[in-house]
Amino acid sequence: MSKFSFAPPELQVAFANKLNTFRPQYLQEALAATVQRLDIENLDSQLAEFVPKDDLSTLAAAGLRGELLFAVPCVLQDNPQLLAYYRLLLGYSQKQFYGGASGFGVGHFKSMEEKGRIGTAASNDLQDICQALCASGSLMLRGMKELDLKVSKSGLEDLSLLTLGPQLRGGANNVRGLLGISNVFEVIEDIVGHARLSDEDDDKTRITIKSATGRSVLIRFAADPDIVVQEEVSPGRYINAVAIEVKAGTDASNIHNRIGEAEKSHQKARKDGYAECWTVVNVGGLDMAKVRAESPSTNHFFTLAGLMSKEGDDYENFRSRLLSAVSIAAKPSIED
Structure with missing residues (x-):
């Protein structure tokens, strides 16, 4: 019997359960399931339109497809909740992303993440938000290259989880x-x-x-x-x-x-x-x-x-x- 005693890790068990729910909704598992339904030629065409060629080449060299980092309209139209995937991957909290005075002015997209629904205003601005997300993705990829960091599927998933952690903890605190x-x-x-x-x-x-x-x-x-x-x-x-x-x-x-x-x-x-x-x-x-x-x-x-x-x-x-x-x-x- 140890002389030490720790509190039961109940919060981590709750996180594990919540993460099990999040994976098929917002993370790479959800993205993969969505891509399987899409017309790949159309997806590749949109990636070529929205993403710099050098960035796609960098990902291809690592054995990765472009949509793993870059958001394009056909992906979000098929599965609006994947907006959360790109938000988490790029490190933006819900408050920072959707907030009023402190946000990016994209609050009308929140229903995509929370309800899987694209409203009229969000539909009209879908190309613009994809362009902005792709620009941020390019900056992140460039920063990783400058630091000589390996770009991998698991590494990108880890970045999403780093953003998701505080969100889950905030929810648990509530x-x-x-x-x-x-x-x-x-x-x-x-x-x-x-x-x-x-x-x-x-x-x-x-x-x-x-x-x-x-x-x-x-x-x-x-x-x-x-x-x-x-x-x-x-x-x-x-x-x-x-x-x-x-x-x-x-x-x-x-x-x-x-x-x-x-x-x-x-x-x-x-x-x-x-x-x-x-x-x-x-x-x-x-x-x-x-x-x-x-x-x-x-x-x-x-x-x-x-x-x-x-x-x-x-x-x-x-x-x-x-x-x-x-x-x-x-x-x-x-x-x-």
């Missing part, structure tokens, strides 16, 4: 964040669910309870902050009671950035009249003096692990404050 919010909501439901109005039993996004004052209290998912508690003072009119931000990332080196994000959300919540702002984090052992200085708008900090354990000081503090905020008694114990 999933982890949503899961963390759901976990906190489940803890809340366990604490106040006994007072939930019966006609909302099937709604998984909101909880309405009747407080001791006779008023309805709504607890629901929100965009920013993540979870809110609101008290209805008259039909359709609410007082904002509690705003809850959940930062479920486990990377301790990035926790202070996430605390800063929570602070921005809570500053907005304060302007919207929320009386209390709570932040849930998924990293333990924090310097609480430093964390409080980074988010002075946060009234109380809690840990996700503490809440999900449903015991201990962290959980009991959260539980008592939530019950006080919604003005209800705790659910009866089994002994009662």
Whole structure:
């Protein structure tokens, strides 16, 4: 038995599963399947039109076909999702490629990658984007030649994977964040669910309870902050009671950035009249003096692990404050 213990590589297993999905959609496997369906004479004609002869010769010398690096209209018309293949190969993130102010002005092509559909505007500009992609491909090939780097099929696939990695990790972080919010909501439901109005039993996004004052209290998912508690003072009119931000990332080196994000959300919540702002984090052992200085708008900090354990000081503090905020008694114990 080793004296060392590492966290389960769950993220890598998820990446492996996602990569298995991506290969026949966006990577060389997808390109090969598409080329098999095409008229090769037409494909070669377009490659000759869009790609400098010297570049095609360089690839041919390495035993590679031109479409492996260079995008031409007939390929993207047959399989629009292959736009992602060329984007990844050339090292452009989705934000850099499709973004508004920070992008290349090609946002109208995004549906090709995501939905496999070429809209009217994208269809009209298809030759232009192919020309631009081919120009970037030429620059990349020239740079590799200047550094005397070998051009190979596997090497080009590796370049695509280098771009795909951060994209997958970003997606995984988003999933982890949503899961963390759901976990906190489940803890809340366990604490106040006994007072939930019966006609909302099937709604998984909101909880309405009747407080001791006779008023309805709504607890629901929100965009920013993540979870809110609101008290209805008259039909359709609410007082904002509690705003809850959940930062479920486990990377301790990035926790202070996430605390800063929570602070921005809570500053907005304060302007919207929320009386209390709570932040849930998924990293333990924090310097609480430093964390409080980074988010002075946060009234109380809690840990996700503490809440999900449903015991201990962290959980009991959260539980008592939530019950006080919604003005209800705790659910009866089994002994009662």
